[in-house]
Amino acid sequence: xxxxxxxxxxxxxxxxxxxxxxxxxxxxxxxxxxxxxxxxxxxxxxxxxxxxxxxxxxxxxxxxxxxxxxxxxxxxxxxxxxxxxxxxxxxxxxxxxxxxxxxxxxxxxxxxxxxxxxxxxxxxxxxxxxxxxxxxxxxxxxxxxxxxxxxxxxxxxxxxxxxxxxxxxxxxxxxxxxxxxxxxxxxxxxxxxxxxxxxxxxxxxxxxxxxxxxxxxxxxx
Amino acid sequence: xxxxxxxxxxxxxxxxxxxxxxxxxxxxxxxxxxxxxxxxxxxxxxxxxxxxxxxxxxxxxxxxxxxxxxxxxxxxxxxxxxxxxxxxxxxxxxxxxxxxxxxxxxxxxxxxxxxxxxxxxxxxxxxxxxxxxxxxxxxxxxxxxxxxxxxxxxxxxxxxxxxxxxxxxxxxxxxxxxxxxxxxxxxxxxxxxxxxxxxxxxxxxxxxxxxxxxxxxxxxxxxxxxxxxxxxxxxxxxxxxxxxxxxxxxxxxxxxxxxxxxxxxxxxxxxxxxxxxxxxxxxxxxxxxxxxx
Numbered sequence: 114x115x116x117x118x119x120x121x122x123x124x125x126x127x128x129x130x131x132x133x134x135x136x137x138x139x140x141x142x143x144x145x146x147x148x149x150x151x152x153x154x155x156x157x158x159x160x161x162x163x164x165x166x167x168x169x170x171x172x173x174x175x176x177x178x179x180x181x182x183x184x185x186x187x188x189x190x191x192x193x194x195x196x197x198x199x200x201x202x203x204x205x206x207x208x209x210x211x212x213x214x215x216x217x218x219x220x221x222x223x224x225x226x227x228x229x230x231x232x233x234x235x236x237x238x239x240x241x242x243x244x245x246x247x248x249x250x251x252x253x254x255x256x257x258x259x260x261x262x263x264x265x266x267x268x269x270x271x272x273x274x275x276x277x278x279x280x281x282x283x284x285x286x287x288x289x290x291x292x293x294x295x296x297x298x299x300x301x302x303x304x305x306x307x308x309x310x311x312x313x314x315x316x317x318x319x320x321x322x323x324x325x326x327x328x329x330x331x332x333x334x
Numbered sequence: 335x336x337x338x339x340x341x342x343x344x345x346x347x348x349x350x351x352x353x354x355x356x357x358x359x360x361x362x363x364x365x366x367x368x369x370x371x372x373x374x375x376x377x378x379x380x381x382x383x384x385x386x387x388x389x390x391x392x393x394x395x396x397x398x399x400x401x402x403x404x405x406x407x408x409x410x411x412x413x414x415x416x417x418x419x420x421x422x423x424x425x426x427x428x429x430x431x432x433x434x435x436x437x438x439x440x441x442x443x444x445x446x447x448x449x450x451x452x453x454x455x456x457x458x459x460x461x462x463x464x465x466x467x468x469x470x471x472x473x474x475x476x477x478x479x480x481x482x483x484x485x486x487x488x489x490x491x492x493x494x495x496x497x498x499x500x501x502x503x504x505x506x507x508x509x510x511x512x513x514x515x516x517x518x519x520x521x522x523x524x525x526x527x528x529x530x531x532x533x534x535x536x537x538x539x540x541x542x543x544x545x546x547x548x549x550x551x552x553x554x555x556x557x558x559x560x561x562x563x564x565x566x567x568x569x570x571x572x573x574x575x576x577x578x579x580x581x582x583x584x585x586x587x588x589x590x591x592x593x594x595x596x597x598x599x600x601x602x603x604x605x606x607x608x609x610x611x612x613x614x615x616x617x618x619x620x621x622x623x624x625x626x627x
Contacts, residue, residue: 221429
């Protein structure tokens with residue numbers, strides 16, 4: 114994967130170098146203690162030239178939208194789409210949200226995801242950031258892990274071919290270690306997250322020019 | 335995984351719409367086949383098809399029936415729904431089907447479809463299993479090992495017979511992991527020929543240089559729901575990856591049994607030695623000029 118320097122995706126406010134278009138990462142760590150926050154911060158696009166599609170699986174669209182803005186994102190309905198498969202009963206924040214009845218419906222989630230991606234593409238957003246927050250409900254609701262592999266391969270395949278960037282969050286302690294290790298294989302790189310004495314820290318496997326040792330993350334602006 | 339000319343099957347009951355899609359895909363350099371019904375799609379499908387682009391409404395079913403037919407014949411095939419129906423207007427398919435979706439624009443353009451299909455069809459983007467890095471290079475390496483031409487089958491038969499006796503297990507085998515299935519080169523204790531890659535534990539074994547042990551398939555969330563393993567009476571598994579000189583994973587040398595089983599460190603070291611022997615045999619026979627070019 115090669116790209117011109119100015120085509121790469123940057124991550125403002127995070128101690129990460131830019132990545133090439135088409136890159137997908139899995140973010141592993143305690144979901145409520147850093148991994149979910151980092152996943153949302155990877156979707157920030159401060160210059161407004163990116164679309165964003167979020168697959169909200171563990172929190173409803175309203176909560177996800179609030180969290181996205183808390184961590185510095187801008188929930189602009191014209192360039193954000195949410196596939197809500199958690200549906201926590203709160204009113205969705207905008208008509209850019211589509212509902213899928215259950216995290217088990219990987220086919221429905223995938224079609225709605227592609228629908229949002231195509232809507233943004235047609236609106237002129239050729240650079241799209243994708244977040245899967247988190248993959249845990251998809252694994253828990255699916256009786257067989259194989260469709261989850263297919264789902265992740267399909268989403269990362271679209272990100273790759275469309276020149277987007279993607280982040281998928283998982284708490285490794287919520288699943289069998291071998292399952293997590295096999296999920297990692299579906300992605301270009303892995304961002305480990307932990308909450309230390311000094312706050313949030315990260316380190317990266319599998320991507321060039323990224324911190325491989327634990328590195329402090331500044332709080333979201 | 336890049337191949338020279340992906341083959342796409344276009345299924346659409348509307349003759350004019352199908353012709354427009356076929357023309358657009360063919361203009362992009364894709365080899366295109368066509369079908370006007372689900373039944374025609376079923377009879378046209380074969381292993382050579384990399385991607386199916388399907389409309390949603392047919393006289394004899396819908397787009398999800400088409401996907402069902404595709405998955406039954408070719409589980410890894412990329413499926414793309416191409417329809418003017420909005421995602422929210424589509425009925426729900428089977429939860430595990432997972433497809434791509436491209437809306438059919440009002441102006442009849444196929445530009446976006448062509449972009450998505452041309453790239454997706456060239457890769458195994460809907461595989462129901464994790465793929466190794468550099469899969470294209472790995473598959474090219476596997477294709478160099480046509481064991482019939484290497485005259486290695488008898489050697490591997492003797493080796494797997496020795497393994498079954500040594501480990502006191504039901505089945506010992508040597509398998510190569512091809513693009514869509516595992517192909518058993520030698521199999522002592524059973525008469526297995528091939529196994530779909532999404533059903534094979536070796537699909538995971540080729541991802542790591544460590545020996546893989548599954549003490550009880552029913553207790554491992556990666557494999558507990560795989561009916562094929564139950565049908566083959568595979569309750570426990572140990573496998574060691576085999577590679578070529580460049581490090582490409584070709585397949586695995588494995589033990590299976592109908593009962594849960596643990597393996598000692600010494601047994602796993604022995605399994606690794608058997609795998610090393612298979613690697614050596616393959617390497618030597620290729621050096622002797624038996625491999626096809």
